[in-house]
Amino acid sequence: xxxxxxxxxxxxxxxxxxxxxxxxxxxxxxxxxxxxxxxxxxxxxxxxxxxxxxxxxxxxxxxxxxxxxxxxxxxxxxxxxxxxxxxxxxxxxxxxxxxxxxxxxxxxxxxxxxxxxxxxxxxxxxxxxxxxxxxxxxxxxxxxxxxxxxxxxxxxxxxxxxxxxxxxx
Amino acid sequence: xxxxxxxxxxxxxxxxxxxxxxxxxxxxxxxxxxxxxxxxxxxxxxxxxxxxxxxxxxxxxxxxxxxxxxxxxxxxxxxxxxxxxxxxxxxxxxxxxxxxxxxxxxxxxxxxxxxxxxxxxxxxxxxxxxxxxxxxxxxxxxxxxxxxxxxxxxxxxxxxxxxxxxxxx
DNA sequence: TCCATGTATCTCGAAAATCGAGACTATCGA
DNA sequence: TCGATAGTCTCGATTTTCGAGATACATGGA
Numbered sequence: 001x002x003x004x005x006x007x008x009x010x011x012x013x014x015x016x017x018x019x020x021x022x023x024x025x026x027x028x029x030x031x032x033x034x035x036x037x038x039x040x041x042x043x044x045x046x047x048x049x050x051x052x053x054x055x056x057x058x059x060x061x062x063x064x065x066x067x068x069x070x071x072x073x074x075x076x077x078x079x080x081x082x083x084x085x086x087x088x089x090x091x092x093x094x095x096x097x098x099x100x101x102x103x104x105x106x107x108x109x110x111x112x113x114x115x116x117x118x119x120x121x122x123x124x125x126x127x128x129x130x131x132x133x134x135x136x137x138x139x140x141x142x143x144x145x146x147x148x149x150x151x152x153x154x155x156x157x158x159x160x161x162x163x164x165x166x167x168x169x
Numbered sequence: 170x171x172x173x174x175x176x177x178x179x180x181x182x183x184x185x186x187x188x189x190x191x192x193x194x195x196x197x198x199x200x201x202x203x204x205x206x207x208x209x210x211x212x213x214x215x216x217x218x219x220x221x222x223x224x225x226x227x228x229x230x231x232x233x234x235x236x237x238x239x240x241x242x243x244x245x246x247x248x249x250x251x252x253x254x255x256x257x258x259x260x261x262x263x264x265x266x267x268x269x270x271x272x273x274x275x276x277x278x279x280x281x282x283x284x285x286x287x288x289x290x291x292x293x294x295x296x297x298x299x300x301x302x303x304x305x306x307x308x309x310x311x312x313x314x315x316x317x318x319x320x321x322x323x324x325x326x327x328x329x330x331x332x333x334x335x336x337x338x
Numbered sequence: 339t340c341c342a343t344g345t346a347t348c349t350c351g352a353a354a355a356t357c358g359a360g361a362c363t364a365t366c367g368a
Numbered sequence: 369t370c371g372a373t374a375g376t377c378t379c380g381a382t383t384t385t386c387g388a389g390a391t392a393c394a395t396g397g398a
Contacts, residue, residue, distance in 0.1 A: 012306040013298055019313040020192075021222070026320040027193050028215075032240055033327050041355080041385095042211060046197075053190070064375055071201055076356045078377055083355095100364045100375045120326065124319040129182055131315070136308045137181040143301060143309045144188040150293040151195040157289065158202045210356095210384075233346055245385045247348055252384095269346045269393045 020147070034117050039087075046070055047080055051090055051104045052114070060103040062095075084110075189316070203286050207256075215239055216249055220259055220273050221283070229272040231264075253279075 035045040050069050054061040061069075067077040081104065084090045089110030095101035106114075129137065204214040219238050223230040230238075236246040250273065253259045258279030264270035275283075298306065 009303055009306075012303055012310060013295075015310045016298070016306055016313070017294070019310055019317065023189075023313050023317045023320070024193060024196050025218075025222070026317045026324070027189075030320050030324045030327075033324050036240065037327070043355080049194075053194070062375075063377090071205065073357050074376070075358065075378080079355070098365070098375085102376070117327070121319070121323040124323055125186070125316065126182075128312070128315045128319050129185070132308070132312060134178055134181060136312070137178075137185055139301070139305045139308050140312045141181060141184045141188055143297070143305070144185070144192050146297045146300070147294060148188065148192045148195045150290070150297050151192070151199050154290040154293055155195070155199045155202050158199075158206070158286070212384080231346075232348090242386050243347070244349080244387065248384070267346085267394070271347070 030121070034114075037117070038113060043070060043072070043076075043080060044084060044089075047084060048089055048106075048110070048114075052106055054104075055106055060093075060105055062101050062103060064101075066104065199290070203283075206286070207282060209256075212239060212241070212245075212249060213253060213258075216253060217258055217275075217279070217283075221275055223273075224275055229262075229274055231270050231272060233270075235273065 031045050031049070032042075034040075035042065040048070047066060047070060050066055051061055054065075063074070063077045063081055066072075066081075067074060070077075070080075072080065081090065081092065085092060085107075087110070088107055091105045091107040093103045093105055095103050132140070200214050200218070201211075203209075204211065209217070216235060216239060219235055220230055223234075232243075232246045232250055235241075235250075236243060239246075239249075241249065250259065250261065250271075254261060254276075256279070257276055260274045260276040262272045262274055264272050301309070
């Protein structure tokens with residue numbers, strides 16, 4: 001079978017694949033920088049992001065869900081939350097509806113630090129986006145969203161094949 | 170000053186920003202799935218990715234560089250490499266040019282597992298890319314590369330602002 | 339050549355994070 | 369009300385990481 005190589009198409013696919021890997025690595029580095037600045041371990045960083053994400057979506061996490069996301073045992077989650085609460089990054093609130101649950105909220109000292117850290121980054125990314133037309137951003141949106149979907153499908157397929165890990169909820 | 174809200178533009182920017190965050194989170198989940206499948210901790214996973222990346226670029230890492238990337242002390246790096254070597258994922262080779270250095274290579278049992286895991290994902294992403302024209306992929310490439318650059322600039326700016334070492338955990 | 343200095347990795351004891359089974363409390367359905 | 373279940377926490381054991389030396393090789397100058 002004939003497989004054309006070195007076409008523009010091949011090169012583009014390779015470049016985009018590479019871009020994605022590099023982007024993920026760079027994002028991680030930025031996270032690391034933030035964590036180091038505030039004396040946080042890698043787990044603490046991921047936890048903060050998860051808590052913030054959930055709160056932005058209007059659906060605060062609980063220790064249980066956090067543990068699933070980060071693949072931590074319940075004991076580790078308790079220790080983790082203790083740490084973050086002691087450091088002033090998050091706050092525990094009991095759910096008024098189901099009083100077994102604890103809702104995790106971003107607390108003030110930490111939120112302010114995060115703002116200070118990420119605001120300059122936001123300005124940079126705004127500048128980048130200014131170089132793209134609406135239609136181009138639409139294309140980017142379509143692409144990344146589709147890639148995300150692929151990732152999730154792959155993850156679910158893998159989990160289904162080996163029922164060792166927690167299935168999706 | 171008048172700031173238009175809810176324009177298509179605003180919505181696009183918000184969507185893309187959200188896409189990027191979600192993509193990073195999904196990629197992380199996939200990594201987690203792989204790690205769980207093979208009994209690897211989060212550090213081990215990052216280390217494997219770094220080793221593989223470096224090798225693909227034709228410039229194998231060393232324990233020292235790995236420690237910098239993962240923010241690990243030299244002692245932890247040694248333990249980490251011991252672990253991965255014992256599990257058959259990587260291999261130590263002494264550099265013939267500078268015999269103080271150790272070059273880290275992907276070893277066979279681990280490489281095969283990674284292939285098996287990621288090949289289906291590659292097929293999925295190929296399918297996604299097939300839905301985009303060359304020009305669209307070019308746009309995506311330009312966008313992600315520019316975003317990566319922003320991330321690195323931000324990271325460097327932050328590092329420059331706070332020289333010296335990270336505060337203690 | 340020889341020595342001083344610097345770089346790269348490893349050793350080892352102490353500290354920290356994580357695990358996992360069990361306890362405790364709250365909720366929900368019968 | 370009672371039993372089953374869900375969500376979180378406690379605590380001892382295990383794993384991972386830290387960080388200060390120790391060791392080995394490299395490099396440059398006297």
